[in-house]
Every structure is written in structure tokens, then in C-alpha cells.
Amino acid sequence: MASLGVNIDHIANVRQARRTVEPDPVPMALLAELGGADGITVHLREDRRHIQDRDVDLLRQTVRSRLNLEMAATEDMVLIALRVQPDMVTLVPERREEVTTEGGLDVSSQRVDLTSKINRLQDAGIPVSLFVDPERGQLEACRDCRARWVELHTGPYAEAKWTDQPSELARLTEATALARAMGLRVNAGHGLTYQNVEPVAAIEGMEELNIGHTIVARAVAVGLQQAVREMKALVQNPRRDPLFGSY
Template structure:
């Protein structure tokens, strides 16, 4: 069954806008789990623009599903992950000037470095996922690092300006998921997914988890976190049923 990882970064974005103590990402995670989240995702950026190290430490103690720590492949972040020991780590690219993550890792150009990071984390029993574009060379390189998972970057699909472009990008994602499974990788996906475009991605065969944040947090400001998560879970469950009946 496809699972839902709820990214709560933007709860922290609201808090950091006023440099105050609320809203609390830990409380948001509890409500997300009550709403049916299968996991909690946070991105501890080097610039600490939203999630803080203290948040990750508290979440490690309180999350009852699983905690996915998104981070750059730096020595500082590896040391933090080895100390906190999240349930798994997703390695992502970072640029300080970006508003949000703009694309996947260049695994091809950094396979040795990323392989070392993957080995260090997985030797500590922390499975690693690599956030990549659905490109055959990046998928092949990801398998070479020894990572257990990839997370396919769905941004181009989410930002498609026409039905034709959207179908094309969806096909690229489906092909990427197939190639990854053939290479022995487990497949997650995320970035830019909303209540209006998630269903099609959820129907891709072999997808294990979708990590979704901004749209859920946005909806939660109007209807509450539990309901916002429940509504997204219903989309994933509908996709799972449709896949079952399609087979």
C-alpha cells in the first residue's frame, strides 16, 4: 500500500517568520499522525531557514510512525544524522538562494562522495534515499552508491503548463520508477504535489511513499492538520483501490 509522508517544514516557516515558538512542528507532527500520516518528513537545511536541529531531536523522541530527515550530503549533516538516528535519510541538493529544492541530486557527478555518505549512514542502520530526477543515468548512478531508495523529483510534472506536457512528465516518472525497481531500488516520490495532481502519481506502479508538504500545510491553515492529512490519504487510498481493480 502506498504510504504518505507529511513534510512539516512550512509549519516551521510560519514560526520562523516571527522568530517565536509557535506553531510547533512537533505538535503538527502529532496531529498529522492522528490524521493518518504514515511518516513525518523534515528538511534540516544548512541555513536553518525553517526546521531547527532542536525540532529534529524532539521529533525523534515523539514521532510514532517514521521520521525521514532530508539533508545535504555534508559532513555537518552526516554527523547530526548519525547522532539523532532518524528512521531514514533523504539526501537532497541545496542552494542558499533557492526558495525550495529546485531539482534532483547530480549523482552521476558525485557518485563516489555520495557513496561514502550512503555507506556511513547505512553502516549505522540508517537507510538512505537519494532525491533525483527520473533520468536513467541518475538512477543507474544511484544504484551504484548502495542507497536503498530513490525519491523521484515530481516538480516538472507538478509545474506542467498543459495536459500534454503533464502526460509526458507522468510517463517519464513511470518509466523512471520502472528503471529504478529493475536496478534494485525502492521508489518514493515528491515535490510540488497537491490535492489536484497527486492521484496520477499515486497510480504509478511500484511507488512506495509520496512525501507531500506545502499543500497539506496550506490546507491545514483552513481546516486543521488532521483533516488536511485525511483528505490526502483518501486520494492515495483511492489510487490504491483503482490499481487493485486494474490488475
């Protein structure tokens, strides 16, 4: 049964649109936990476009589930993580001009640098996950870098036409099995919604789904606690849809 990590970056997006103090993502994280969130995820971007340093500091003091800090693999971010001590760090690619993360981290081309940063973080007691596309070469590189987790990029699955979704789901299913055979633990996320989450949640070996935008969008209508409760129910009790075959 997969658990649910709730990304609250988009709450901070609303605040930063007016450069004011509300909505504050810190108390909103509490509401997400009350709704059933198993963890809180925030992406501290280098340009600080949404989550701010003060948010991360306060969340570390107040989150009672798990705090997952997404960040670029830079020296400055490693130093922040070592100071804050989140429960997990997820290293992601980052470009200033992108609206949101556009693809997985190219671990294969950065093995030496990533291995050094991963070792520093994990030696300090912070397990590291790498956000990657569901490809054998990238998973092998994650293993070689000694990361403990991978987070599979579900964007292509989420954005695929319904006729193409089964093949994208198969890629995620195969990548999950391969990663676990390599000794890696597996999370997934990006672009998942109330309409497409259940087949991914049902993948054997999938441990956690990190979901944000669709929950915040739903919360505009029904409130954050209820939005999280609804997503948690889908993640933990996914239906087996014959359209997708066996998964």
C-alpha cells in the first residue's frame, strides 16, 4: 500500500504572487497532515520562487510526519539540508526558466559529483532520493551513486493520451521492479491527479507518491483536509481497472 506525500509548493505560489504573508504553507502543512498526509514535500528552489528559507526552517520544527526537501544538487543546497536536517532529500534537476520540473535528473552524466553529495548527506543521517526517468541506465547510475531511493518521474504517464497510458504505466511498473531488484526503494510523482493516480498507486513495490498541484487545486473547492483525505483514499485503495491490464 503506497503512502502519500503532499507537496505544498503551490500554496506558497499563491502567497508569492502578491509578496504577502498568506496563505502560509506552514499551517497548511498541518491541515494536510490532519487530512492523512504521510509526509510533507517542499522544493526549495535556487530562485526562491515559492518556498522560502523561513518556510523550511518552520516546517522542520512543526511537521510531525516526514519532511522531504526537494532541491537542486548544488553546494549551497547541500549546506542548507545539512543545517535543516529534513527526513529525506530528493535531488531534482532545476532550470530557472522552467515553470515546473521538466524531466528526470541525468544521474549518468553526474555520477562523481552526485556520489560526493549523496555521501555527505547520508553520512549525516539524511537518506537521499534521486528524481529520475524510468530508464534502466538512470536506475543503474542511482545504484552506483549509493542513493537509497529513487523517485520515478510520472510526467510522461500523466500527460499521455489515454491510448498511450498503458505503455507508460508498463514503463513505470518495469522500472519499479528493476529498481527494487537493485536494492533501491521507490517513490513516484509529477503530474498525478485524482483521475490518473490509482494505476500508479497499485504498482507492486511503490512506496510513496508525492502529489501537490492537483490536491491544492481541489482544496480551492473543498478545503485542504478534505482534498488530502480524498487523495489518500485513492492511493491506499486503488481500483484495478481492466483497461490497464494487470499491474
